Amino acid sequence: MRKTMTGHKAVAEAMRQIEPHVVAVYPITPQSEIAEYYAEYVHDGIVRTELVAVESEHSAMSACVGAAAAGARVMTATASQGLALMVEILYIAASMRLPIVMALANRALSGPINIHCDHSDAYLARDAGAVQIFTESAQEAYDYTLIAQRIAEHKDVRLPVIVNLDGFTLTHSVQVVEPLEDARAKGYVGDFSPNYPLLDVDHPSTWGPFAMPDYYFELKRGQQAGIEAVPPVFLAAQKDYAELAGRPYEGFLEPYRLEDAERALVVMGSTAGSAKETVDALRADGEKVGLLKVRLYRPFPYTAIADALAHVDRVAVLDRALSFGTYGALYSDVATALLHRERKPILMNYIYGLGGRDTTPQQLDQVLREMKSGDPDQGLRYIGLRE
Amino acid sequence: MAAKLKGWKDLPMGGVVPGGATPELNKTGSWRAERPIWNEEKCIQCLQCWLHCPDDSIMIKEQKMTGMDYDHCKGCGVCAGICPVDAIDMVPEGSAACARR
Ligand code: SF4
Ligand code: SF4
Numbered sequence: 001m002r003k004t005m006t007g008h009k010a011v012a013e014a015m016r017q018i019e020p021h022v023v024a025v026y027p028i029t030p031q032s033e034i035a036e037y038y039a040e041y042v043h044d045g046i047v048r049t050e051l052v053a054v055e056s057e058h059s060a061m062s063a064c065v066g067a068a069a070a071g072a073r074v075m076t077a078t079a080s081q082g083l084a085l086m087v088e089i090l091y092i093a094a095s096m097r098l099p100i101v102m103a104l105a106n107r108a109l110s111g112p113i114n115i116h117c118d119h120s121d122a123y124l125a126r127d128a129g130a131v132q133i134f135t136e137s138a139q140e141a142y143d144y145t146l147i148a149q150r151i152a153e154h155k156d157v158r159l160p161v162i163v164n165l166d167g168f169t170l171t172h173s174v175q176v177v178e179p180l181e182d183a184r185a186k187g188y189v190g191d192f193s194p195n196y197p198l199l200d201v202d203h204p205s206t207w208g209p210f211a212m213p214d215y216y217f218e219l220k221r222g223q224q225a226g227i228e229a230v231p232p233v234f235l236a237a238q239k240d241y242a243e244l245a246g247r248p249y250e251g252f253l254e255p256y257r258l259e260d261a262e263r264a265l266v267v268m269g270s271t272a273g274s275a276k277e278t279v280d281a282l283r284a285d286g287e288k289v290g291l292l293k294v295r296l297y298r299p300f301p302y303t304a305i306a307d308a309l310a311h312v313d314r315v316a317v318l319d320r321a322l323s324f325g326t327y328g329a330l331y332s333d334v335a336t337a338l339l340h341r342e343r344k345p346i347l348m349n350y351i352y353g354l355g356g357r358d359t360t361p362q363q364l365d366q367v368l369r370e371m372k373s374g375d376p377d378q379g380l381r382y383i384g385l386r387e
Numbered sequence: 388m389a390a391k392l393k394g395w396k397d398l399p400m401g402g403v404v405p406g407g408a409t410p411e412l413n414k415t416g417s418w419r420a421e422r423p424i425w426n427e428e429k430c431i432q433c434l435q436c437w438l439h440c441p442d443d444s445i446m447i448k449e450q451k452m453t454g455m456d457y458d459h460c461k462g463c464g465v466c467a468g469i470c471p472v473d474a475i476d477m478v479p480e481g482s483a484a485c486a487r488r
Contacts, residue, residue, distance in 0.1 A: 095401065096401040096402065158400060196399075196403045203405070204406065205403050205404060205406065207401070209404050214392055215393075215402075218395035218398055219402045222396075222398055225395075226400070
């Protein structure tokens with residue numbers, strides 16, 4: 001049944017249906033309402049989850065690690081500084097191969113302190129070893145929270161999965177969302193059988209041991225195998241879900257009017273929505289433009305990106321964060337993806353939307369027009385920045 | 388004989404070490420700077436040291452404290468601090484007081 005709800009509520013609904021054993025969470029704008037809705041469900045006896053009201057995000061992720069090692073299905077959610085505080089433990093969760101699904105209500109990192117959206121928090125956790133998915137709408141945030149659970153708990157993966165949703169734009173705005181019925185959502189997610197659960201006292205095990213130079217390298221290589229196992233698992237989980245829920249999800253990317261495009265944008269998150277409008281308007285004027293939206297950000301789908309973009313003449317990659325001293329993180333990945341292709345587009349890197357700055361369809365229209373002749377060697381370009 | 392080191396494919400997921408009591412295979416007491424010395428005559432067998440030792444290095448037999456497991460004791464001094472009758476002294480590793488034991 002179609003309902004109207006915020007992105008917060010959509011994520012909280014998915015969490016309610018998953019009904020993890022443990023949720024350890026600390027409130028932070030613009031994530032707080034996810035924690036608040038879930039606390040209400042616990043208080044009202046709608047879920048049997050143990051809600052751990054921790055004193056910081058460092059503790060939230062630590063409690064998730066402990067509970068997951070004990071054998072529980074666990075979830076959390078955060079944003080910005082909260083993620084920064086979690087990152088130390090997120091690396092450990094990934095190395096211990098613990099399937100912790102978390103919503104990240106994307107918000108700019110301080111300083112200056114700001115509460116609005118950009119992707120600097122997601123980029124901060126880029127190398128932590130967690131799977132990262134970006135969503136465009138409240139519907140996608142709901143859907144991919146369920147899909148993430150399947151990916152995280154797959155026997156070959158067993159990794160934290162971050163579901164990104166743009167702070168305020170998606171978390172706070174009311175949209176039409178069609179959730180699954182509870183039984184179907186629960187059926188899709190299925191049961192979880194943990195590896196070496198610490199609470200299985202008849203089969204004791206040691207978690208998080210020290211690894212010296214003789215084993216650290218091999219253990220990290222094993223972790224790499226975990227994230228390398230994600231692509232087929234992502235596709236299968238997404239396919240099952242698309243069939244169950246009747247959604248058009250396919251692939252790691254969503255190409256939009258890209259087949260015959262001469263110029264294209266690459267974006268992640270809610271800006272894909274505005275970009276689609278811009279593409280439609282320019283197409284109506286006879287301009288051959290298109291869009292590529294990245295859903296799966298980690299592991300980065302290099303081959304699919306190159307296949308999708310190789311035929312395009314000029315591509316502008318939009319990064320919603322600065323990676324100080326170098327190009328945007330998404331741009332660098334797209335450039336790497338195309339490096340060995342014989343036919344490849346001219347690439348440009350635009351930085352946009354920092355600290356919640358609006359990016360309008362008019363600005364995207366201007367990007368698609370100016371990139372026709374723009375000098376690719378110019379380095380970073382900025383959208384909507386005052387000189 | 389040096390054990391053959393395992394390749395990455397042979398290691399359990401997440402670096403977990405399956406099986407119980409595996410620390411017994413690994414002696415980790417070598418970096419201790421101070422050694423706890425137990426004075427049996429003073430000891431009143433309250434087992435506070437056993438309760439508080441963070442490294443499970445107070446040895447027990449038939450509910451009686453029998454000394455320290457120096458293969459695993461890290462020399463933190465918690466036992467000496469908690470002992471109500473000062474039956475545990477901390478002495479520098481390698482010192483004469485150590486050698487007597
Ligand atoms: S010194 Fe520390 S580690 Fe050693 S026996 Fe005493 S409490 Fe345990
Ligand atoms: S704390 Fe002191 S008195 Fe008590 S058992 Fe240990 S050594 Fe003996």
